Amino acid sequence: MKVLVTGAGGFLGGRVVERLLAHGYSDIRCFLRDRGKAERLLALQEKSPGAQLELCYGNLRSKADCALAVADVSLVVHLVAGMKGAPAEMFADSVLVSRNLLEALEARDDVPMNETRVVLVSSFGVYGVVPLRRGARVDETTPLEDHPEWRDTYSHSKLWQEQLFWEYQKKDGFELVVLRPGVIYGPGGGAFSTRVGLQIGPVFFHLGGRNLLPLTFVANCAEAIVVAVAHPDSAGQVYNVHDDDLPTASRYLREYKKHVKRIRSVRLPYFATRILARILEGYHRRSQGQLPAIITRYKAAAAWGGNRFSNAKLHSLGWRQLVATPDAMTQTFEYMRQQPTKG
Amino acid sequence: MSLKIAIVGCGKIADAHAEEIKKIPSVQLCAVCDLEPIMAKQLAVRYEIPRWYGDIAAMIDAEKPDVLHITTPPQSHLPLARQAFVAGCHVFLEKPVALHHCDAEAIVESAVAAGRKLAVNYWPRFEAPALELRRLYETGVLGSPVHLESSIGYDLGGEFGTALRQDPEHWVHRLPGKLFQNVMDHVLNKITPYIDDDKPFIQAIAWCGEAGVGGNGRGELLDELRVVIRGTRTSAYATFSAHARPVGQTLRFYGTKNTAHVDYAARTVVLERKQAFPSALGRLFPPFLVAKDYLRQGLSNVSSFRHAGFHFFEGMHRLLNEFYLSIENDAPPPISYEEILRVSAMMERIFEQIYPEVRA
Numbered sequence: 004m005k006v007l008v009t010g011a012g013g014f015l016g017g018r019v020v021e022r023l024l025a026h027g028y029s030d031i032r033c034f035l036r037d038r039g040k041a042e043r044l045l046a047l048q049e050k051s052p053g054a055q056l057e058l059c060y061g062n063l064r065s066k067a068d069c070a071l072a073v074a075d076v077s078l079v080v081h082l083v084a085g086m087k088g089a090p091a092e093m094f095a096d097s098v099l100v101s102r103n104l105l106e107a108l109e110a111r112d113d114v115p116m117n118e119t120r121v122v123l124v125s126s127f128g129v130y131g132v133v134p135l136r137r138g139a140r141v142d143e144t145t146p147l148e149d150h151p152e153w154r155d156t157y158s159h160s161k162l163w164q165e166q167l168f169w170e171y172q173k174k175d176g177f178e179l180v181v182l183r184p185g186v187i188y189g190p191g192g193g194a195f196s197t198r199v200g201l202q203i204g205p206v207f208f209h210l211g212g213r214n215l216l217p218l219t220f221v222a223n224c225a226e227a228i229v230v231a232v233a234h235p236d237s238a239g240q241v242y243n244v245h246d247d248d249l250p251t252a253s254r255y256l257r258e259y260k261k262h263v264k265r266i267r268s269v270r271l272p273y274f275a276t277r278i279l280a281r282i283l284e285g286y287h288r289r290s291q292g293q294l295p296a297i298i299t300r301y302k303a304a305a306a307w308g309g310n311r312f313s314n315a316k317l318h319s320l321g322w323r324q325l326v327a328t329p330d331a332m333t334q335t336f337e338y339m340r341q342q343p344t345k346g
Numbered sequence: 347m348s349l350k351i352a353i354v355g356c357g358k359i360a361d362a363h364a365e366e367i368k369k370i371p372s373v374q375l376c377a378v379c380d381l382e383p384i385m386a387k388q389l390a391v392r393y394e395i396p397r398w399y400g401d402i403a404a405m406i407d408a409e410k411p412d413v414l415h416i417t418t419p420p421q422s423h424l425p426l427a428r429q430a431f432v433a434g435c436h437v438f439l440e441k442p443v444a445l446h447h448c449d450a451e452a453i454v455e456s457a458v459a460a461g462r463k464l465a466v467n468y469w470p471r472f473e474a475p476a477l478e479l480r481r482l483y484e485t486g487v488l489g490s491p492v493h494l495e496s497s498i499g500y501d502l503g504g505e506f507g508t509a510l511r512q513d514p515e516h517w518v519h520r521l522p523g524k525l526f527q528n529v530m531d532h533v534l535n536k537i538t539p540y541i542d543d544d545k546p547f548i549q550a551i552a553w554c555g556e557a558g559v560g561g562n563g564r565g566e567l568l569d570e571l572r573v574v575i576r577g578t579r580t581s582a583y584a585t586f587s588a589h590a591r592p593v594g595q596t597l598r599f600y601g602t603k604n605t606a607h608v609d610y611a612a613r614t615v616v617l618e619r620k621q622a623f624p625s626a627l628g629r630l631f632p633p634f635l636v637a638k639d640y641l642r643q644g645l646s647n648v649s650s651f652r653h654a655g656f657h658f659f660e661g662m663h664r665l666l667n668e669f670y671l672s673i674e675n676d677a678p679p680p681i682s683y684e685e686i687l688r689v690s691a692m693m694e695r696i697f698e699q700i701y702p703e704v705r706a
Contacts, residue, residue, distance in 0.1 A: 290654035
């Protein structure tokens, strides 16, 4: 079985390829845009002489590149998403490239659609958590976001991306598995999720308080994806991905300060964040956007409202956390400490 | 009369157009269009624009907009502008005007032939500091222009720079002047009003400032440009730098009476005056006079901020207002066509020198 991993050069991509190899997949096409991000894959190539690890460079915005990417593959692990930049770029990199990929799958005749499995890595950001009460549990039955345009562009584009995959699945009949990771962290990743707080100028505003962080260590997340890839019952299903033993935002920040570096932070309780959000929203409206509405009441409720999470469905597939949370945090912070400019 | 506005091209810069159009109460943004309907839809949803299209003819036919904003890559500006003029629309065009000077001429000719108006998004010209410089010039404070230095910085690690560095097929790489063509309008259009010659002498040099940083993996992307311009009585330097920090936009106007330094990022205009004090006193006071100027500018900026006049695209807002008013009142557009063509001609002559293979 030939496997295609899109976004293979990314933070998660290299780890997914690593776990695929560990699970016995030996014919993998790694699709990546940037030749400068092939280092981990080249190392894997060297370490796995028996496996066929094909590095395929291109851009999924190009329909021709998409056709090359999907040729002969019967399993697609789609990791590509616009993570930052202008909103148009993020929509193009999440939604447009997904449409191109799905059309390329439709157009080929080497593998029938009903023998094709597609695994999409979506996001926790697609859940409509704002109407939930504080402390409510988020699982796979939680309704999707009704107003993604009121959230951040990342959540908005990820929701559209996921909806697009379900739409094509209905039309084309391929097997679709959707994984929704929480916050993916690890060596090489970002230091702080918005769920912990926001860096504004020289000060870090700690807004997450004692909320649980739905963290998933990058290796654990990659393992979850590969477990879902292989499981016969996962077709048509959605799985939340986060680790066991989740830390709170406060604990994460405390550990960061202890192990990486001291930063100046100001703790803002949730009620104060809501008041600040109201003021910022009002000012944004009155001044016609002179300052961006980086915090609105809706965004605040989504990011810092405070939920509990469940990964029971993922466990039911047989997923087990490869790296325990304390070890994962130690590895992450150790990496950040050695590269303080990134931390 | 409420003008109906539509946008074609829903990439990054379309956000700025939508944002500024929505702030003008006397016009309505009725629809957007992109060859990729997904892109049109995302813009429409985010800015609460009623309708979106994947086909420009269908949009023009259904919406009959008074003004079409063209925010597509410049490769498509000429055919889209012609289509809009034939359909009776006025056109607000994102820079650069076109791929080649002859295309820019064709766009202007189409506007004139159709009796419609055209404006190009030279928004820094309408920023508060630029207007202040204009006032100093017109009131005779600066005297006649002797020399100008227009400079712009560019961050290749920013949103726009990253997009084009990561994508070797990005439309910017297919422009005859590549990266420079997408930016140099903003350097040159600050100079052209003060250069007294339609065909000034131009000498340009360009290079890649730091291997592996400015490049797109193929070693083709030049990212440092210096241009010397000499008109009959006025000369100028134009500078583009992707490596100098901080990334800024400045203009220095050397006049026969005084010199002005305009900082578009800090929004300041500071005068360097002829000294009235003799000897050592003449060297003692200037820093205080400059400090006083900066203090005055700072206070003016605070006032502007208080009155919500400190938006990033404030200049575009002002330009759009003037363009829409020129349509409503059938008055001349805010930027003359001669000037648009002068900028375009100068750019072409620069790119011929730095990318001679493209010319060949």
